[in-house]
Amino acid sequence: MLVAETATEITTRPFGRVPYFAETPHKGKNETCKKAARRVTEETRWVMMVGYIRDNQDQKAFAELFGHFAPRVKSFLMKSGADAGMAEECAQEVMATLWHKAHLFDPTRASVATWVFTIARNKRIDMLRKQRRPEPDELTWGPEAEPDAAEVVEIQQESVRLAAALAELPEKQRDLVQKAFFGDLSHSEIAEETGLPLGTIKSRIRLALERLRHAMK
């Protein structure tokens, strides 16, 4: 099982057969499509880089991921109330965790950005709030299982589409979502109905879980 090989295959495969790109021939939307395509290519590239770290302890791949994610993690932590020194220390630890846990990343269930977010979130709970983070039990593939390339691409696409949908939310709502993730809102301050456009991504992950259950039987 080589994520690296799988990922190479992904980047060279045409996106035309994937409905999202096939369905949008409108001239005015062409730029948006190209932008989305670039984003998906970028997302799948990060997946490939994590695979290189896992299989070859590839420092060049790490440096590339670091250049993109480390500053984001640091500013995320600073927006969450960490001072610059603490945010630097946490960001370094988050990126070190990415290196050490590369084998635990499952690209059929999350994008690299989402995975890095969960590592950063847990580090924030650990270092800033000094608490434990109870995690749900892991669902695991059998030892022989291999991520399916099409599933990997689909989940990366969903992430990109969700990000685009979030960017189009009314500013007030987007602001609230950001505040919730930066830790500025308590659970009682978050609306009962969040109104976030999560339908597709939820069903995509659900599908992945069902396949996982099936694989375990």
Place this chain on the structure above:
Amino acid sequence: MDNINHHLTDQLLLSYAAGTLPEAFSLVLATHISMCDECRARLGAFETVGGAMLEASVDNATEVDLASTLKLIAGGPKDPILVKPLAQKRESRVFPQALTNYVGGDLASVKWRSVGMGVRQSILKTSGEATVRLLHIPAGCAVPDHGHRGLELTLVLQGAFRDETDRFARGDIEVANEDMEHTPVAEEGMDCICLAATDAPLRFNGIVPRIAQPFLRI
């Protein structure tokens, strides 16, 4: 899989995804999600929102020291890296692993204390903003009528209970807020084990339980 009818709210899932819930609530969520694929998928969606927030939190002036990070990596992992365990047969256990970590074992390892009227509890150690306990309610018995000052989550791990709103069986979670006065009654046939978290002391409506409250820490 358990047949689960009562799920988590978006509000709670978003807070758990954001990592802002008190530890006691997080434990109840982690335990429910371990049993519920529906909520696991919804959590995945909220975490994807978190990923998008991270991706968007770009600030050109921010830099992180790569050389120091590489040194950190060379020093080896800070915590032992767990190799993903193979899927276990979960049917034989009452508690998911998330809860076992806090109890120190499965149901048989719980150190119960009586709280009167046949009901027993075991308070689990978490950070102070909220409390979480296991409750053992004998079949057919009621938990004393109580209202809430804050938020209360009750997750059924064994047996079932009914209250004024509905029936709750293994895997079901009841989210109760301050408007709710209820009297959960364990169903006949099997003792009911619940995991319950609250961010305020429960308010019992009889005089005796109210006096006992400070001593029982409920």
